[in-house]
Amino acid sequence: MTVKKKKRSYVRAAILLVMAGAIVFTIYNSFAGGKSELLQVGDEAPDFALVDLEGKKHQLSDYQGQGVFVNFWGTWCKPCEKEFPLMENQYQVYKDQGVQILAVNIAQSDYEVRQYAEQRDLTFPIVIDKTKSVMEAYNIRPLPTTLLVNPEGKITKIITGEMSEEDIASYMEEIKPE
């Protein structure tokens, strides 16, 4: 009888656990909005290939071994505009220490992007996501969004919103190869 009771207890606990788990799982998913897996810190950064203003192809995986500072932006985005000179400053400091910036513009014309970059003397590579496919793959919603990719190709931080120069410096320090 006691064996039977124990078994009964286990069965009941198992059924309750499974169903409670299903509820928690559903709530979790409903908060993720049912979108395809949102990228999370620790995930492998999805590889992509985009062309910069000089016609040079930049593939994320080519920068394996370097830290990559991936910044999504648009010319109409005010915080992006404030960030750019700060990013340029830090780029000058960290580019020789193995940190790369890839500024991904969202589907604007070559003219607008080139003119914008020239006006601000930006020297880091700026690529244009013409079909918004990289934006889709990274599930980018607000601009600016910045992802820090470490030398192993893993995402170490996702920043939405404006960054200060100190922030940018510390982020670059974080993904700098040793």
Add this chain to the structure above:
Amino acid sequence: MENVQCQCGHTNPPGTKLCESCGRSLTEKDQNSKLVDMRYEGTARRSQTYNKSIIDKIWNFFSSVKVGVSIIVILLVAAAIGTILPQQAFVPASTEATIKAYYADTYGSVGRVYHALGFHDLYSSYWFITLVGMLAISLVIASLDRFVPLYKSLKNQRVLRHPSFMDKQRIYGSGAGSEDTLEKAETKLKELKYKVRTDKSGLLAEKGRFSRWGPYVNHIGLIIFLFGVMLRMMPGFYVDESLWLREGETRAIPEVPGYYLENKNFKLETYTGEGEDAKFGEAIDRVGTVVKNYQTDIVLYQEPEASLPGATDNLEVVQEYPIRVNQPLKFDGYAVYQMDYKLNELKAMTFALTNKETEESLGELTIDLINPDELYELETGSTVELLGYYPDFSGFEDGEPQTATPLPNNPGFLVELTTPETPEGETSFITIQNTVEPLGENQYKLTFQNADTRNVSGLTVRKDSTLPILGLGGLIFMIGVAQGMYFNHRRFWIQQKADGTLLLAGHTNKNWFGLKKDLDRVVESAKLPAYTDQQDEIDKKEKAEKEGESSS
């Protein structure tokens, strides 16, 4: 609680009302009542028997029908409240902060509370999901707790029951019988498609036992349905995305990895009221224009395997298709619907370079607003250089022109005009119907000639892999309902005592009229004693008593 020992010697689990073996009533209340309560065959609900550990207590809670019904009522009330103010999907705000502000601004403190409690997005609010989950738990546990004992009890039915079980059945009769009565009854019952078992001097005839499983089958259907709804929230099972696609644009389809759509052309056709459409003439006169067709001609592309996001120069054409209302593009489990449109967004603007005094034109240039060039050379040797382009000009900040969006809603151009007469160049800032000359008076200006426009298609991308699961759940639910509603579980017990007296009892879970009709045919052919419907007699008696009271 302890096991219950019946007079017949059988040991019953605690909480049992009718002895599992002989059918005697085990509680005092049941012993004193005129009829037995046949629900769940008088078996004990399993959870009532134990209530020791915390797990047993939780189990017992969910096993209660009262709890289940309460959850349903709460869900109904919550869903009703959710219809009082609009859900967030129908509110003119898109980000979390603006939605919150919208409820507060529009509906005051009521709106604030409504939003705080999650009523604005009811089906995604954690407590609503939790309640639905608790309902699912209740369905599973309440069913298990009742189905298992009922199944065992019906499976292990004895043919011979104690006379006290028989005379407390609603259909009961007793009287003298002849030797061949049982045999004749058995033959007739078999003819009526009853399954008959005999034991010594008695028989049990049974029909339609499976109808007792109806409620449990129906609950399985509900659980499958809820499982399908749960999958909907998982990535990849359910997609409902909208996409604004401008003519000439190629874009990655949201939530559909590897596929791209190009909008070749959007058209909106109306009935002319002439020729074939003459029959619509009256309606057109009455309401103005009547739309005949909304159509987006698209090209569907797929990226080659192992290609990377962004590398879109080698896309492969999958198909070209005109998407119309109710004629979606279908591919790979997805459907793309025509949902909305915007007509005449600016696409290109044509200007003439003219001398302000003489109004003489040095030629025309067209600026593509989607992909502008830097330098425009005119035949006369003049040039127009684009120094800056602001597609949605919104004013100056620190002397810099700003753009509010990337869309050419209000294009602004900073241009340098160079002509043989003005080789140094003149700078001018042009917006629609306005020219500013920031560096002093110019001799030349750009005069607006005309504009090209393009249309925008509003498309919706849908996929629902849970539909087959929801359909299956619904089907099983309906099978359960039919099983329980349209079939009856009918039983007759007949036994003959040593002195030749016949006892006769009948039970059904519903449709007593049908049961009596069956029994009448058996009584007729087998010469069984007359039976009475004891419930009817109780009812009659109560009625008579009531009438007696009111007349006195």
